[in-house]
Amino acid sequence: MKRKCEICGQQTDKFLPVNPCFRQEQERFGYGPTEPETLNESEYVCETCQSTDRERMCASFLNKILKEHLIRLNVLEVAPGHVLSEFFSEQYPVCTYKTADLFMEGVDYKVDVQDMEEIRNGQFDMVICFHVLEHVKDDRKALREFYRILSENGIGIFLVPIDLLQKETEEAWGLSKEENIRRFGQEDHVRKYSRQGFIDRMEDAGFSVLSLDTKWFGWRNCRQNAYSKTATLYIAVKNPAYGKQNLKDVFAGHFFSYASEKADSQSVRYSIDGVEKKGEACSVWGWIFHKSCKYGRIIKGVLCLKKGSRVIYRKQFEFTKRQDVMRIYGEQYEYSGIEVAFPLRRIKKGTYEMAFLLFNDRKAYEVDVKKSISV
């Protein structure tokens, strides 16, 4: 089966291997043997987008849980690369993506993960932190900080290099570079995690931990992205009500609560079927599905007018041609004088999802989508 990168969609026969210098240096200082949990050394990097297997796995996870809803999340990536930043801006543009790092320039928060004072409690819905905790002196403190800055239903997506041969987590601060390589595999690593040891530390910080293995991702997805057999993504869930089965529901409320919030903050006049109504705050939202949705093979959508959390108007509409959807996608900002609060998002080829609030000064409009696209 051909590889197909989850992030850039590019097909290839084989991803690129880990740079051999990495292992050579470890061997030179007497490190090993080792059995990494989530690292496919022979097929590590996508040549096109430079994503690593763990970044592709993160993207697979996000696509699995977010694709059924258009959700506006506050996301924080710690020690960011360019890969997930671009992934969010292209695939999930409604999410707010921020970055944090102690040493990097150009991040939104230049903070130590052990003490992120300037980030307030519950500020983020998702924290992504890959291969950072093994560098940090007090990783327990950092995990408690992640717990603090996550919202009530927030989740952490955490990875560290786990060695499956390691029975217990080993750590030491202040060793020489050579000694760090010999014991932990890299000159600036200060510990080596066992699988259970990592889970324990996340749980000690208050999280419920979901270990998503290749079975959760599915055979096809794992093959396409060349995940190793033992690859595991750790999801640290703040609300223990969520497990592997209902993970998709974690964020389901976000979009709707945002829409209501927006509605409550505005006093508007709006019209339904040409009849103008005054003085009610409302919002319009809707979405479109195509083919793969439960509605069947044609594109259907729903438009709702809401006052607070109460739906005061609801209308279903249909498209018969995919081009119609494409035209909206292209023209979404061309409704004159109307603010479109959410863009349309292409989930995959032939599948589209749309959500929007339409405001024109003090008017919120019901949108007949069929009519709008012919403008």
Ligand SMILES: [Zn+2]
């Ligand atoms: Zn790629």
